[in-house]
Amino acid sequence: KAGVTQTPRYLIKTRGQQVTLSCSPISGHRSVSWYQQTPGQGLQFLFEYFSETQRNKGNFPGRFSGRQFSNSRSEMNVSTLELGDSALYLCASSLEINSPLHFGNGTRLTVT
C-alpha cells in the first residue's frame, strides 16, 4: 500500500506570495493532519481534517489554512508568506479518529 504522498517535495517562494501544498493520504485513511517542522520550534501541529471538516486547529495565524476533499485528499495554503514560514511541512494520515498518524516525507518550503 502506498504511503502518504506530498507534492511538491521542494518549493521556493518570495516573501508576500502565497503557496498551496498537496497531500494524498494512505488509501482508506479518512483523517489528515498537517504539521510544521523547523529547527527552532520542532514539530508543531497546524490542523486536522476528517470527512472534509476541520476537527482541530493549532496555534498558527489565519494565513495558514487548509481543506479536505471528498476523496480525503488535502491541501494547505499559506498566504502572504514570511521568511519565518520556511520549514518542512508534513502531512500525516490516520485510518479513523483516534488511530495512529502516518507521515509523508514532507514539502520543503523556502521563503526568500
Place this chain on the structure above:
Amino acid sequence: GENVEQHPSTLSVQEGDSAVIKCTYSDSASNYFPWYKQELGKGPQLIIDIRSNVGEKKDQRIAVTLNKTAKHFSLHITETQPEDSAVYFCAQGYQAGTALIFGKGTTLSVSS
C-alpha cells in the same frame, strides 16, 4: 501550556548496546504516547505507541514504558544496530491521530 521535555538531545552508543530516551509531560489528561523515528530527508515514521491504560509495550528490540503517576515515558532500544541511527521524537496527545505535541528530538548515533 502543555509541553513534552525529551532527554537526552544526543546519544551515542556502540553497536549492540542499549539506548534509552526519556520524555516527561505536563498534561495529566494525556492518553496517547507515540514514538517516531526520522531519517534524513524523510518524514517521521511511527515505531511504537502506548496508551494510558497500559504500562509497557514491546515490539522486538523496541519497548516503551509509561509511568502516569510521574508523567514520564521512555523508549528502550536493545541490541542497537547502525541502522537505528536517526532522530527519535516522543509525542503526547489526548487521543491518537490529532494535535500531538512533540518533544524536541534525540539524535541517536550507533557506531559499529
